[in-house]
Amino acid sequence: xxxxxxxxxxxxxxxxxxxxxxxxxxxxxxxxxxxxxxxxxxxxxxxxxxxxxxxxxxxxxxxxxxxxxxxxxxxxxxxxxxxxxxxxxxxxxxxxxxxxxxxxxxxxxxxxxxxxxxxxxxxxxxxxxxxxxxxxxxxxxxxxxxxxxxxxxxxxxxxxxxxxxxxxxxxxxxxxxxxxxxxxxxxxxxxxxxxxxxxxxxxxxxxxxxxxxxxxxxxxxxxxxxxxxxxxxxxxxxxxxxxxxxx
Amino acid sequence: xxxxxxxxxxxxxxxxxxxxxxxxxxxxxxxxxxxxxxxxxxxxxxxxxxxxxxxxxxxxxxxxxxxxxxxxxxxxxxxxxxxxxxxxxxxxxxxxxxxxxxxxxxxxxxxxxxxxxxxxxxxxxxxxxxxxxxxxxxxxxxxxxxxxxxxxxxxxxxxxxxxxxxxxxxxxxxxxxxxxxxxxxxxxxxxxxxxxxxxxxxxxxxxxxxxxxxxxxxxxxxxxxxxxxxxxxxxxxxxxxxxxxxx
Numbered sequence: 001x002x003x004x005x006x007x008x009x010x011x012x013x014x015x016x017x018x019x020x021x022x023x024x025x026x027x028x029x030x031x032x033x034x035x036x037x038x039x040x041x042x043x044x045x046x047x048x049x050x051x052x053x054x055x056x057x058x059x060x061x062x063x064x065x066x067x068x069x070x071x072x073x074x075x076x077x078x079x080x081x082x083x084x085x086x087x088x089x090x091x092x093x094x095x096x097x098x099x100x101x102x103x104x105x106x107x108x109x110x111x112x113x114x115x116x117x118x119x120x121x122x123x124x125x126x127x128x129x130x131x132x133x134x135x136x137x138x139x140x141x142x143x144x145x146x147x148x149x150x151x152x153x154x155x156x157x158x159x160x161x162x163x164x165x166x167x168x169x170x171x172x173x174x175x176x177x178x179x180x181x182x183x184x185x186x187x188x189x190x191x192x193x194x195x196x197x198x199x200x201x202x203x204x205x206x207x208x209x210x211x212x213x214x215x216x217x218x219x220x221x222x223x224x225x226x227x228x229x230x231x232x233x234x235x236x237x238x239x240x241x242x243x244x245x246x247x
Numbered sequence: 248x249x250x251x252x253x254x255x256x257x258x259x260x261x262x263x264x265x266x267x268x269x270x271x272x273x274x275x276x277x278x279x280x281x282x283x284x285x286x287x288x289x290x291x292x293x294x295x296x297x298x299x300x301x302x303x304x305x306x307x308x309x310x311x312x313x314x315x316x317x318x319x320x321x322x323x324x325x326x327x328x329x330x331x332x333x334x335x336x337x338x339x340x341x342x343x344x345x346x347x348x349x350x351x352x353x354x355x356x357x358x359x360x361x362x363x364x365x366x367x368x369x370x371x372x373x374x375x376x377x378x379x380x381x382x383x384x385x386x387x388x389x390x391x392x393x394x395x396x397x398x399x400x401x402x403x404x405x406x407x408x409x410x411x412x413x414x415x416x417x418x419x420x421x422x423x424x425x426x427x428x429x430x431x432x433x434x435x436x437x438x439x440x441x442x443x444x445x446x447x448x449x450x451x452x453x454x455x456x457x458x459x460x461x462x463x464x465x466x467x468x469x470x471x472x473x474x475x476x477x478x479x480x481x482x483x484x485x486x487x488x489x490x491x492x493x494x
Contacts, residue, residue, distance in 0.1 A: 011370055057371070089370050123258055123336050124304070124375060 001066045004076065005096045006031075006046075008061040011087040013127040013237070018051045018061070027052070027061075027088055034083045035065065049102045049109070049244040053196075055236035057128065060091070060243040064102040100246075108173070108245040111198040113186040114238045115206070122182070129183060130202075130238035136209035138179050141186075144208045145175040147218035148201060154194055155225040157204070159233070162195035168225075170194065177205065184209075187242075196233050204231035248313045251323065252343045253278075253293075255308040258334040259483070260374040265298040265308070274299070274308075274335055281330045282312065296349045296356070296491040300443075302483035304375065307338070307490040311349040347493075355420070355492040358445040360433040361485045362453070369429070376430060377449075377485035383431060383456035388424045391455045394465035395422040395448060401441055402472040404451070406480070409442035415472075417441065424452065431456075434489075443480050451478035 008031065016024025020032070028046060035044035046063040071079065076093035084090070116122050116129040117136050151171040158168055172190035179185075186202050204221065207213040213231065221229045255278065263271025267279070275293060282291035293310040318326070323340035331337070363369050363376040364383050398418040405415055419437035426432075433449050451468065454460040460478065468476045 009370055011373075086368075086373055087370055089368065091367070120338070121333075121336065123256055123334055126258075126333055128371060 001068050001098070003064055003066050003096050003098050003100055005062060005064050005094045005100060005102065006076070006080075007091040007093075008058060008063060009089050009091055010058050010061065011127065012052060012054065012056045012058070014087065015054060017054045017056070018048060018058075024054075027058075030085055030088050031063065034080050035067075037083050038071075038079055039067070039069065047102050049106050050193075050241075052239075052241055053236050055127075056239045056241070058241040061241055062102050062106075062244045062246075064096065064100055066098075102244075105246050106192070106244055107247055108189065108191050109193060110174075110187065110189040110242040110245075111193065112240045112242045113188075113198060113202045113234065114240070115184040115186070115202075116182060117179075117184050118182040125183075127237055128240075130235050132184075132206060132209075134210050136184060136206065137211060138177055138184060138209070140211070140215050141177045141184075141205045141209045143215035144205055144218045145177060147215070147222065148172055148175040148188075152222050153225055154197055154222070156221050156227055156230045157197045157200040158194035158227065159196035159200070160227055164194060168194055170197075175201070198239060199234045199236065200227075200230050200232075202234040202238070206234065207231040248315050248345070250311055250313050250343050250345050250347055252309060252311050252341045252347060252349065253323070253327075254338040254340075255305060255310060256336050256338055257305050257308065258374065259299060259301065259303045259305070261334065262301060264301045264303070265295060265305075271301075274305075275310075277332055277335050278310065281327050282314075284330050285318075285326055286314070286316065294349050296353050297488075299486075299488055300483050302374075303486045303488065305488040308488055309349050309353075309491045309493075311343065311347055313345075349491075352493050353439070353491055354494055355436065355438050356440060357421075357434065357436040357489040357492075358440065359487045359489045360435075360445060360449045360481065361487070362431040362433070362449075363429060364426075364431050365429040372430075374484055375487075377482050379431075379453060379456075381457050383453065384458060385424055385426050385431060385456065387458070387462050388431075388433075388452045388456045390462035391452055391465045392422040392424060394462070394469065395419050395435075399469050400472055401444055401469070403468050403474060403477045404444045404447040405441035405474065406443035406447070407474055411441060415441055417444075422448070445486060446481045446483065447474075447477050447479075449481040449485070453481065454478040 018027045020028045046065045049062045077090045114129045116131045121131045155168045174189040176187045265274045267275045293312045296309045324337045361376045363378045368378045402415045421436040423434045
């Protein structure tokens with residue numbers, strides 16, 4: 001047996017999320033189905049760096065699995081991509097040590113959130129951007145980002161549906177906002193993220209961008225440690241799991 | 248009654264094409280359904296500048312129709328977009344004279360064709376680009392474009408399934424190729440286009456780009472006036488009806 005790590009891209013639009021669940025097609029189920037075909041019907045379980053919700057995309061999701069097959073490393077991508085759906089594709093495959101764990105070994109993650117900021121929607125980007133008509137104040141949102149960076153208890157930015165029992169302290173190394181023509185890109189890079197955290201951070205920053213909330217208000221929201229103090233949860237379609245870090 | 252002209256965008260991925268047909272959902276059917284709702288169930292027929300095939304997109308399709316409704320011009324877009332599917336949207340509405348005809352009055356059209364030229368596919372652009380792995384020679388394709396520009400009989404670039412009975416002489420004002428990072432964009436602007444013409448032109452240029460055909464060969468292909476002399480028909484997904492011109 002050897003352990004492999006795959007980097008995966010997917011368009012989450014038509015999936016019920018990453019993780020296998022009784023009703024609904026999922027990214028994980030599709031990957032395991034493709035690996036099952038390669039293993040002549042034997043069940044191959046994959047473990048991901050973490051879940052993504054329905055409609056959320058990934059550019060660099062990471063999964064690991066064990067295989068008895070003796071396949072040259074460069075052939076895994078070539079063999080899997082044609083049998084995977086065209087909205088899930090392997091970017092690369094690497095051999096890892098047998099104690100590597102895609103979830104427990106992560107040292108950090110980067111997410112990006114894309115907003116279309118224009119009076120009209122862009123229907124060709126409708127699955128990959130959240131459309132905001134009102135002109136957003138990027139400078140104000142950048143100022144608010146400064147309060148997000150650092151080590152904080154992010155309870156205010158965690159869905160009450162979260163099953164995290166332990167600490168909600170996380171370190172955010174980068175929170176930033178840039179405009180590229182009609183799109184505004186939010187980048188969040190940190191040691192870890194709570195359930196819906198990026199979408200709640202983005203929803204709160206969008207309120208700052210619309211002048212419904214002061215940038216300086218973020219300090220109070222963080223200190224409150226209560227979900228009600230933060231803004232709305234931005235919709236899933238604008239969110240990308242961009243990269244997962246390991247040592 | 249007054250006659251209106253709508254400029255329409257659509258993502259053709261999930262449609263059987265523009266024109267109403269017995270089996271399959273079409274762009275025209277969706278537009279007429281939305282107009283029917285606005286007209287309390289009365290049938291409103293629309294006439295387009297021309298059809299587009301299944302999977303082909305439009306940034307600037309134009310249609311006209313007659314209406315007895317007394318709706319301020321700026322409200323048509325606002326009323327129609329929420330009842331149209333989110334992959335078909337009205338860009339603008341204009342009042343035109345009662346003898347305006349979206350098809351007969353066109354003085355020209357512009358099409359663009361998008362190719363992803365990279366060893367890996369971009370799954371987020373899979374519905375809007377044709378993926379070509381082999382490194383394409385843009386300079387050679389640009390040279391070939393010079394032979395396309397001008398007034399020619401384009402029989403070699405017309406699908407044999409075409410029902411055009413008359414002349415296949417058309418004037419192409421612009422045929423050009425540009426590279427933008429991993430995408431190659433083909434632009435064709437002219438007085439009119441035959442059935443599948445842009446896709447056959449693109450397929451032929453791609454053979455030049457892959458060095459399977461010389462740029463200078465285009466002269467011979469045009470003069471042959473026979474479909475077999477041109478290259479393959481490029482797939483629909485990369486094609487956009489970009490703009491329709493009127494006097």
